Amino acid sequence: MTTKSNFPITADVHNKAEQPKKSSLATLTGLLPFLAPYRNQFILAGIALLVAAGSTLALPYAFKQMIDLGFGNASTAASKNVAHVDLYFLALFGVACVLALATAARFYMVSWLGERVTADIRSAVYRHVVTQSPQFFETTQTGEVLSRLTTDTTLIQAVIGTSISMALRNTLLFIGGLIMLFVTSIKLSSIIIILLACVVFPIVIFGRRVRQLSRDSQDRIADASAMAGEILNAMPTVQAFTHEKIEASRFSVSVESAFQTAMRRIRSRSLLTVIAILLIFGAIVFVLWLGAHAVIQGTMTGGDLSQFILYAAISAGAIGALSEVMGEGQRAAGATERLLELLAAQSPIQSLAQPSPLPARTANGAALTLSDVSFHYPSRPLTAAVSQLSLDIKPGETVAVVGPSGAGKTTLFQLLLRFYDPQQGSIKLDGIDIKQLDLHTLRDAIGIVPQDTVIFSADAMENIRYGRANATDAEVIAAAKMAAAHEFIEKLPEGYQSFLGERGVRLSGGQRQRIAIARALLKNPALLLLDEATSALDAESERLVQTALEAAMINRTTIIIAHRLATVQRADRIIVLENGHIVETGTHASLVALGGIYANLAALQFNVLH
Ligand SMILES: Nc1ncnc2c1ncn2[C@@H]1O[C@H](COP(=O)(O)OP(=O)(O)OP(=O)(O)O)[C@@H](O)[C@H]1O
Ligand SMILES: [Mg+2]
Secondary structure (H helix, E strand, C coil): CCCHHHCCCHHHCCCHHHCCCCCCHHHHHHHHHHHHHHHHHHHHHHHHHHHHHHHHHHHHHHHHHHHHHHHHCCCCCHHHHHHHHHHHHHHHHHHHHHHHHHHHHHHHHHHHHHHHHHHHHHHHHHHHHCCCCHHHHHHCCHHHHHHHHHHHHHHHHHHHHHHHHHHHHHHHHHHHHHHHHHHHCHHHHHHHHHHHHHHHHHHHHHHHHHHHHHHHHHHHHHHHHHHHHHHHCCHHHHHHCCCHHHHHHHHHHHHHHHHHHHHHHHHHHHHHHHHHHHHHHHHHHHHHHHHHHHHHHCCCCHHHHHHHHHHHHHHHHHHHHHHHHHHHHHHHHHHHHHHHHHHHCCCCCCCCCCCECCCCCCCCCCCEEEEEEEECCCCCCCCCCEEEEEEEECCCCEEEEECCCCCCHHHHHHHHCCCCCCCEEEEEECCEECCCECHHHHHHCEEEECCCCCCCCCEHHHHHHCCCCCCCHHHHHHHHHHCCCHHHHHHCCCHHHCECCHHHCCCCHHHHHHHHHHHHHHCCCCEEEEECCCCCCCHHHHHHHHHHHHHHHCCCEEEEECCCHHHHCCCCEEEEEECCEEEEEECHHHHHHHCCHHHHHHHHHHHHHC
């Protein structure tokens, strides 16, 4: 009658963030919207559950009939006796058949529901999380989101897939068993209820403690694997600094601590097992002993006694299962709360309900106007990353942005892509405030080669195609040629079908960058943003990419962040940023003549170059 074997894994799955929260079971009602579509399946599961509980409760009665009428009544004629035995055995088997079918049906329906609803929740949460703004990912660790998607949903799966039906089944069994106990023998029932109360409560309370300990031990394991995850992602750095031994022993310490916590749990659990078995069996043996005396004195039949024992076992098992289910439910409530929180997170960057359309693309590319834009990152309210920036860029213009590290160059791109909204001022694309545009319309018009190139674990073809999902192979190859990537891709073992490794580890930095450029060019955007797109290239490749980019810049507006003046010189206009301010604007020649920051930078670089 134990329920534990039904969910061995989930009973031990815990989540670190869960610990401080003790959520009330009422939180689980938050799951209702996910359950609503499957009302019919729920009703079917409920019917199966009722039938199964009914037949479980009928079994002891069938037993009693079999014993009393089949075996017990020795005075009846032998032939009648045999007929009785046959009949009751048949009836007993019949009840067992119903029980088997109904239990299997319940298991099937309820597990189906658990899996289905969990899959729905996972998708819904993921779908929601991917629309969040960068601000969300600055404050929420990806590891946490992952654990919510896996661990928390698994807990919920346990609740829907097993716990709810367990709770219902055991409540039914408990109430039914209790009624049948009293029907069988009021005196023995009263005794056993008092005994069970004395026995079950200490076990339940002690059981809580054990659960708490097992949660702790899961937390320790989560700590260890979080640490391992970070280190494994940084192996080259670890080895370059010869930190292998230190890291290995750090992990050992973490694993040891998990082991110690696990041992405390195991010790408590062993103790609990001894106490539980002794107490429960003690109580049962005691009542059996009383019952045996009653049978000897003739106040009870043997069948009554066996019926009584079976009902007692059913009721006791139901209580145990219920306490287990309560704990499970509470943890799932915590998990639900966190998932609902995640689902409720509203990205501060939203498209308007009725966004303005973007005017048809002009032959020259997009016009861009920044008026008095000031912005600070939400996590740094006191330091402006960009302040009072005003800028007018004509269609087809190529603007270079230069400035020292931390000047706010990348931030400017983030604002253009509307990853953040500036606290002050406005940004207009083709005359329309980007806040009025649909986010996808805005971002579809922009192609970006970011400072840190991202390569997905896929082949070269798919990585470039990320720029435009419906591009043909020929278009991908054309973009690769334009980005001076074709040649090296051709030389890869399987050409465009070569797998580039996780995070593109099988490519050099410059190769990764050219893939990223090809990706942006494939998109054929009206506005092209290049964030140090050629920083990882050697002089020869840079010259190649430079030529390619110049071709690519035709018929579109381009903003290029660059440290190399060779790149910058060709721009129509150069903007020098410092501490979020535009400090100088002009052409290469005019800025050199000005003798300011740019002239300094130029002098440094050209001294090297010449
Ligand atoms: N997500 C962020 N949250 C808080 N502050 C940030 C964030 N990103 C950048 N900053 C800060 O904003 C300022 C501008 O950063 P930005 O990345 O725009 O510099 P940059 O000009 O691109 O520098 P680099 O040439 O080194 O790439 C820096 O002081 C930086 O520390
Ligand atoms: Mg930058």
